[in-house]
Amino acid sequence: MTSALDVEETAGALDKYRRRAGGLILAGVVTLALAVGFWALLVDTVSSRTAAMPFVPGILLLGGGTGMWGLAWRMRRALGAGTWSVHPAVAIGHGRTATTVVLRSPDRSEVWPLTVIATRQRYELVRPGPDGVLWWCGDPRVGGVLAPPGGGELIWAKPVRGGHVRRRVVARAEAEGLMHRATPRQPGNRVPGPVPGPDQATDVDSVRGPEDVKGPEDVRGPEDVQGPEAVRGPEDVQGPEAVQDVARTEPSGPTYAELFEHARRQAGPRGGRAPRPERDAREVAWWRVRSLRRVAGVHRVVIALGFCAAVGAVALTGPPKEDALKLGAVGVLVLGALVYSCHRLLTVGRPAARAMVRALTGTVHVRRRYTLLYDPRGGAPVLVLFPMYDGWDAGPEAVLRLIPPGPPKQPRRGLPAKPAGTVELHGWRDFTVDGRPFVVAWIDGRPHWPAGPYQEADGPEFAALVDRLAPPLEAQAS
Numbered sequence: 106m107t108s109a110l111d112v113e114e115t116a117g118a119l120d121k122y123r124r125r126a127g128g129l130i131l132a133g134v135v136t137l138a139l140a141v142g143f144w145a146l147l148v149d150t151v152s153s154r155t156a157a158m159p160f161v162p163g164i165l166l167l168g169g170g171t172g173m174w175g176l177a178w179r180m181r182r183a184l185g186a187g188t189w190s191v192h193p194a195v196a197i198g199h200g201r202t203a204t205t206v207v208l209r210s211p212d213r214s215e216v217w218p219l220t221v222i223a224t225r226q227r228y229e230l231v232r233p234g235p236d237g238v239l240w241w242c243g244d245p246r247v248g249g250v251l252a253p254p255g256g257g258e259l260i261w262a263k264p265v266r267g268g269h270v271r272r273r274v275v276a277r278a279e280a281e282g283l284m285h286r287a288t289p290r291q292p293g294n295r296v297p298g299p300v301p302g303p304d305q306a307t308d309v310d311s312v313r314g315p316e317d318v319k320g321p322e323d324v325r326g327p328e329d330v331q332g333p334e335a336v337r338g339p340e341d342v343q344g345p346e347a348v349q350d351v352a353r354t355e356p357s358g359p360t361y362a363e364l365f366e367h368a369r370r371q372a373g374p375r376g377g378r379a380p381r382p383e384r385d386a387r388e389v390a391w392w393r394v395r396s397l398r399r400v401a402g403v404h405r406v407v408i409a410l411g412f413c414a415a416v417g418a419v420a421l422t423g424p425p426k427e428d429a430l431k432l433g434a435v436g437v438l439v440l441g442a443l444v445y446s447c448h449r450l451l452t453v454g455r456p457a458a459r460a461m462v463r464a465l466t467g468t469v470h471v472r473r474r475y476t477l478l479y480d481p482r483g484g485a486p487v488l489v490l491f492p493m494y495d496g497w498d499a500g501p502e503a504v505l506r507l508i509p510p511g512p513p514k515q516p517r518r519g520l521p522a523k524p525a526g527t528v529e530l531h532g533w534r535d536f537t538v539d540g541r542p543f544v545v546a547w548i549d550g551r552p553h554w555p556a557g558p559y560q561e562a563d564g565p566e567f568a569a570l571v572d573r574l575a576p577p578l579e580a581q582a583s
Contacts, residue, residue, distance in 0.1 A: 109184040109242040112292075115256040119180060122259060126173035133167030158431075176222065176261045180250050183243040189256055191576065193286035194239040195278040196232055204228055205265060206251065207278035208241055211288055217245035218274040219262040227260055233481070238289050238576040253481040254573040289576050359575060361474065362497040364489055367575035368476040368524035380510065380519040386552065387466050391458045400461070400508060400554055401454030402446060409443035461554055464532030464545040471533075473502075475548075476525045478574040485509060485556065486520055487574055488528065488546060501571060505530075505546060506556040521548045530559070 110116050140159035192208040208217045221228050233239055240256050243249010248263040265271050359367075383395045391397045398404065416436045424432050474491040486507040491499050511518030531552075532544035541558035560567065 107188070109187060109189045109250070109256065110181075112189065112256045115184060115189075115252070115259070118252075118257050118259045119177065119184065122173065122180070123177045126170050126177055129166050129170030129173060131170075133163050133165075133170055136163035136166055139163075179248070180259055180261060183249050184259075187242045187249075189240045189242050189252075189292050191254070191289040191291055192239055192241050193283055193289065194233040194237050195281050195283045197274055197277050205274050206233065206239065206262065207274060207283060208239065208245070209278075209283050209286065211291070213284060213288075215245075216275050216278060216283065218265040218271050218278070219245065219249075219251070220265050221251065221260055221262050223260040229484075232484070237283075237286060238481070240292075254576050255482075255569055258482060359501070359571060360497065361476070361491045361495075361499045361501075364476045364478065364501065364571075364575050365497075365525050368478055371479055372477070372524040386462050391462050396510060396554060397458045397461065401458040402450050403454070405446040406443070406450055409439060409446045412439040413443055460535050460543055461545055461552075463534055464543050465547075465552055467532050467534045469533045470529045470531040470547070472527060472529055474525070475528045475546075477521055477523075480506075480574060482573070484516065486517070488553075489571065489574065490528070490530075493527075501562055503559055503561045504567070504570060504574075505544065505559055507546065508554045508556045510553065521553070532559075 110119070137160065140163050143159050190211065192211065194209075195207045197205045197207060204221050206219050206221055208219065209215070210217070238254055240252040240254060241249060242252075243262075245264060248261065250259050251262050252259050265274055381395075384393050386394045386397060391401070392403065413436075416432065416439055420432060420436070472493055474493060475488045476491075478487050478489055479485065480487055486509060488505045488507060489501045490503045490505060491501055507520075509516035510520060526548065529547040530544040531547055533542050535543045537543075537558050541560060543555065544559045545555060546553040560570075
């Protein structure tokens with residue numbers, strides 16, 4: 106790797122960022138052109154203030170796109186001149202547009218407080234994950250690029266200014282244990298990591314579970330229920346028996362013991378009260394189950410209907426003549442949002458919810474061990490699955506991404522209480538076009554809905570995902 110741009114995901118992320126900047130610039134130019142025409146037509150019939158309103162979004166789009174283009178140019182220079190390095194990281198600050206991230210050098214000799222130049226939404230894509238690791242490319246004295254493990258999302262960061270502020274930020278990072286974090290393995294240096302000894306594996310029974318654990322009752326769903334459009338029948342695809350009886354190979358990546366330690370470190374408080382009980386999806390229609398309504402997007406339709414009703418009520422009261430145009434524009438927007446949300450519900454949400462119910466009510470299920478990790482790109486929970494009785498040196502055989510069950514401010518609420526344990530996988534009835542089955546995880550007496558199909562350990566993409574979930578370490582933390 107001669108430069109960071111040699112990483113395929115990095116080059117793709119930079120190209121995507123530049124295209125987004127170009128799209129904003131084009132949208133700004135088109136909006137300003139339309140605003141000029143709107144102003145020329147209506148300047149004599151409406152107030153000048155109303156006629157000038159369309160110029161505001163055009164100026165904002167053009168300014169935002171130009172700023173993004175400038176950052177893309179700076180990122181390209183930094184990524185083309187350097188290579189990625191992996192650093193322990195701590196996030197500090199809660200501003201809406203800038204947050205401080207403190208990196209520690211791999212040799213533990215320096216700390217680099219950096220200010221993130223990104224909106225809150227963009228920053229969430231590269232927020233240090235539970236293992237506290239970020240990729241860096243640049244000069245900490247001038248600025249550079251931050252990315253989550255894998256280099257697939259890019260944001261610009263610059264050094265924190267002011268000696269007093271820097272000392273205060275560094276002190277907070279040190280108080281959170283930054284200097285005592287284990288040293289992450291650098292990209293391209295793949296060697297076997299340390300394996301915890303038996304003294305560290307103190308919760309074996311709670312991890313593997315007794316042999317007589319019983320899952321939910323087997324309930325057959327209606328045979329005429331159809332899955333989503335991307336689902337086909339299982340006639341020419343291997344079922345769970347083939348997954349269960351597949352020959353085991355020696356793990357070439359992280360073992361169950363290593364990922365168990367990562368899961369224990371990443372486990373944090375679920376926050377808030379326990380989730381309210383809900384109807385059993387095996388016994389009632391999907392739309393009567395609160396979590397499935399959320400998965401399908403019913404709440405978005407309800408919100409759009411509420412806005413449409415509010416706009417209609419205002420229109421019936423007879424708004425002033427000068428406000429009629431504004432009200433009409435708002436009405437078009439909320440009506441468009443309603444049409445879009447209904448379309449998504451009917452074409453994506455409803456088929457997905459029905460496919461999940463089909464999986465849960467299937468008669469076939471298999472048991473696996475799991476470790477619960479969190480993707481640093483957004484913090485989504487991921488189950489890494491292992492053979493049931495292969496011991497601590499077993500390698501992962503698959504992953505299953507989960508939909509966070511909690512509200513946006515507490516997304517972990519409702520997840521399994523233990524970072525590792527035993528899961529029953531129900532489904533194996535519907536498959537994607539490339540043969541991946543849809544399964545539902547049943548843990549601690551309740552279902553956990555999947556965010557995607559069951560992904561087996563096949564190829565470099567799987568290895569890269571596991572490395573991102575649990576960044577390899579050079580040494581144990583002191």
